[in-house]
Amino acid sequence: MAQFWIHDEASNWMAVPLGGDTVVLTGDSVRPSPLRAGSEDGSCAGSSRAVVVRSGEVGSEVWVLAAAADAAVHVNGQPLHLGLRVLRDKDEVRVGNGASLFFSAERSACIGALVGAGSTVCPRCKQGIDEQSPIVRCPRCGVVHHQSEELPCWTGYEGERFPTCAVCDQPSMLGADLQWTPEDL
Ligand SMILES: [Zn+2]
Numbered sequence: 686m687a688q689f690w691i692h693d694e695a696s697n698w699m700a701v702p703l704g705g706d707t708v709v710l711t712g713d714s715v716r717p718s719p720l721r722a723g724s725e726d727g728s729c730a731g732s733s734r735a736v737v738v739r740s741g742e743v744g745s746e747v748w749v750l751a752a753a754a755d756a757a758v759h760v761n762g763q764p765l766h767l768g769l770r771v772l773r774d775k776d777e778v779r780v781g782n783g784a785s786l787f788f789s790a791e792r793s794a795c796i797g798a799l800v801g802a803g804s805t806v807c808p809r810c811k812q813g814i815d816e817q818s819p820i821v822r823c824p825r826c827g828v829v830h831h832q833s834e835e836l837p838c839w840t841g842y843e844g845e846r847f848p849t850c851a852v853c854d855q856p857s858m859l860g861a862d863l864q865w866t867p868e869d870l
């Protein structure tokens with residue numbers, strides 16, 4: 686899952702995963718929030734906000750930043766050209782006089798449910814994975830593993846942790862596996 690890196694109140698970098706289809710960026714509130722009909726705070730919408738919209742299927746999606754022509758949105762210090770941009774990894778986005786936020790396309794592993802793919806076979810235990818079972822999709826190679834109490838095929842068992850994905854060398858941690866932060870700039 687891609688994410689935005691923002692500063693929290695204590696000025697620590699915090700990753701906000703882009704979970705839905707759309708997030709809203711505002712100048713004074715850098716935390717992305719779900720798009721709702723109308724303006725949340727009654728203020729005039731448009732002048733200091735931008736939206737980020739997911740395009741494409743999960744796993745191969747891109748995130749498109751869009752803003753009105755009069756919105757003061759900058760990407761990497763440049764005004765948003767034509768009001769539209771496909772976000773690239775490590776883009777710096779500023780809305781109005783707000784703080785910098787950084788887009789990161791790096792995907793982290795998190796538990797989800799297998800949906801729409803029919804059943805598939807887990808590379809770790811070689812057993813089938815049923816539709817709707819709890820799974821982890823490797824953020825690097827995209828292969829699906831069981832991840833339940835009985836079959837913790839992504840993380841491994843208590844006392845026998847799997848260091849990596851069953852297929853590639855992606856570390857098999859949950860969530861805390863992001864390897865890039867804006868500190869690295
Ligand atoms: Zn398994």
Ligand SMILES: [Zn+2]
Binds near residue numbers: 823827853
């Ligand atoms: Zn993998």
